[in-house]
Amino acid sequence: MALQHIVQIILLQCIVGIFCFPSTGKDATCGYESCNKGKPGMINVHLIPHTHDDVGWIITVDQYFYKQVQWILDGVVAELKADPTKRFIYVEQAFFTRWYNEQDQETQNDVKKLVNEGRLEFILGGWSMNDEAATHYSAIIDNHKLGFEFLRQTFGECGRPRIGWQIDPFGHSREQASIFAQFGFDGLFFGRLDYQDKEQRMKNKTMEFVWEASPDNLGPSxxxxxxxxxxxxMPPGNYWWDVRHISHGGNPDFFRDDKKLHDYNVDQMVKGFIEEVSKQANSYKTNHLIMTMGSDFNYVQAHMFFKEMDKLIKYVNAKQSEGSKVNLLYSTPSCYIKELNNDNIVWSTKQDDFFPYADRAHTFWTGYFTSRPALKFFSRSINSLSQAAKQMAAFAGAADNSTVQRALHHLAAVVGVSEHHDAITGTSKQAVAYDYAQRLSEGVTSGQVVIDNFYSVLQPKTETPPPAQIYCGLLNISICSVTESAEKFQVTLYNPLAKQVNYITRVPVANSKYSVYAPNGKTVIPSDIFPITAETKRLRGPRSKSVKNELVFDAVVPPLGFATYFVVPSSKFGFSAKEVQPSKNTVIQGKYISVTFDKNGHLASMTNTLTDATVPLQQNFLFYPAHGGKCTGNSTEQPSGAYIFRPADNSVRELKLTKWEGVYKGSLVQEARQIFGDWTSQVIRVYYDRPYVEVEWTVGPIPFSDQIGKEVVTRYSIPGFGNKGVFYTDSNGREILERRLNYRPTWKLEQTESVAGNYFPINALIAIKDGKSDLQFTVLTDRSHGGSSLNDGDVEIMLHRRLLYDDCKGVGEALNETDLVVRGKHYLLLNKVSQAARQYRPLAKEIFLKPLLTFSDSQLSPSDYIAKFSSNWTGMYRNLPDNVHILTVEAVPGTPVVPSPPDTTPFLIRFEHFYEVGEDAALSKPVTFDLESVLYPYKIVGVHELALGGNILASDVQRLKWKTKNNKSGEQNLAQHLEGNVVTLGPMAIVTLQVDILTNCVYWSRFYF
Known part of the structure; x- marks a missing residue:
């Protein structure tokens, strides 16, 4: 009887929604149906209560949460519960997930009810509001997917974001808009665009438009x-009732609505707000206006802000009885977008992007394209580690391994935090930058957990556990404890690309006599011993005495698989690595590329035998003295800082070549070493069978003794190369955009900074083309930079910055990384224009997704090692077409979008066509392939196409449609790429699939070799 009574209580609690989860959304009133309705014939002003919560900036992520964010969410939820007309939007899932998981069951159920009723709406949905200049597209997708997955698993369909909300990033990329469209979003809002552009848009009423984010490739979708x-x-005028705003010097007017008061001000307040509405209405086309009611970390005292907005709505709307045509309502960005769509008018379009951004004359936000270059590289590297780790966990069958899944989530979360628009941008305070770096370092530790599990599952052939695989994170300065100390060791390379790669492997070693055995344990492969550079010795510090050399060999690694190479001391009669000595030669060359130097060691020319092309090629290191100044209203006093690039007088100072260390010619690679003074050096390499030149530059610490801030650049120059002020940069690593000096496609630019105003973000490459010779010179990068082509034949890339002044944009301190030395790589290509993409497209993938190197120190002989452990494995059993890349492979923990059949493991797999229309005669064509052929021998039980964010079936996305002047925007729903198990991809298309695989086949693959 007691048990029956308990069951009755639980059922009753389920009915009233106290104990059980609310609806996942199918029967809820979220979405467009939940919007507060406006009034016909009125100017409907949509008040958007919101908070912009930076995931670190002036203080760290944790400090923001405990000092402000938790109180914001506590107060907002209480206000929403008390009044069903109120609305609120929330964005940053790095904060919300943390807050939500700390709540008791009753509060969580309250939140679910608010979400299901559309009163609390999630906008954007990313882990952070990512930057758009310095971020790689894979990280943008993963940043949002991480947040989407929490929202899907927790709130169902009502938690799915429909709107992009990039209100604070400092310029906006076209690829970001394209990604949002592919998520199934209906709209995008942002706040920052060039002041000249905004002035024209306000005048022409084009503040709202359809952004054609992939006009030549994906089209209307x-x-x-x-x-x-x-x-x-921010809120308009003085209608900003937030305690943080007041504490920062704001002086809002509060409603004094008791008529007995001497300073009764309701009429004044109403009149002032209606004037704000009228001013804004002059810049927009419809009778709907959006008013953002919030800002950075607003609503710590939510009741105060909401109480004043209640009064604003009450008193402004009361004026309608006197003939006012202004109607205020609580709303959300999605409700506003739906009203614009309902108006069914014709919109203007845009096809370019919003870089560079200036908020006034002389104030171009182009410095952050390069600020904190070491952090930019660290974020890119850990993103690459995350891509590999997801694959490894999937292939090891770790979907149900809670330890591995926690490690993967943590790794994805630290990458998501690092993509924030004050993290990877380098625009936080120094202490916060250290915190970001520490978090990324902790991500490496989580990656090690996944690596250990992968090899423990896939290596053993017997019951003997395999040797520990150690990840060495400082190989770029020749530090790895395993290779420095072990007499013999193994190098295992995991290749996250879906094609075989040949990877020149460099490892620090203590001696000079080694033999390298291939994964079969029998074949000794060619290898070289290079002395480490003087600069590397300096960077290694006290450890330099233990290592004097680098062992270099060419590793062949199978697609989505690993290969183990064995390094053993060479015997008297065995094949050993060739010791390379310096020479006075002035030419380095390989099978395809040769580079010459003049007698003083300066770069002189580059030849590509594949295209029978030779160009004179010069290269210099220079720096712009940075402009000093004060934080005033006068733009001529604008200083250079973390955000802003402003050279003092647009002149540069050259760093002279002070030492030519000669040429080192090995069997696999030839290299030349140069030193430019006390704090800059580089190594230029040509590989035997690679069609590019590798330039490894080292800059820093930048000196300050002369009290001059410095913006350090490298400039590649081809005299006579006629690019006529036109150059090309990528958009977040994907589509290529044309740039022109002193030009913007959508308005007539009045240029105020001839250098900084012509800088654009370089995420993967910058290129120039010569009309006469039909040659293209391309530079690929290993991280994000700012750059330009300021003179014909020049490619200029900023490498490092150290500055004396804060640039008055909020960070409150100078960008002064005192001891920072930065090392990076550029890859130079010289091709016919028609053949260029065939070189730079796959190379860009190889640069981003390098093999993941781990090391072990088993003292077994190669043959004994192979008897116990696999030394070669692949998860790919058929080659993909040459224009298709596997962007994602990961096992889906928890509940998949489509329920999986019994005994299956759902995988999330993304394939992408990575050529654009017209880039290559053959590889730019659409491509079709059969999943069963590609994924053999995995048994596919079901396959479903999802939207790019992986949170909804593509067929369930019904995007709003818009009319445009050019009539090109017809069908705007997501393109469908799947028919049965056959995938068809057009140029630049990405398909996201849930593939249900028979579980025992996941493990079967380990025995394939």
């Missing part, structure tokens, strides 16, 4: 309705 916010993302 990548179109996105885009709205520029009038007040950046």
């Amino acid at each position: 990548a179109d996105l309705m885009t709205c520029v916010l009038f007040n950046l993302y």
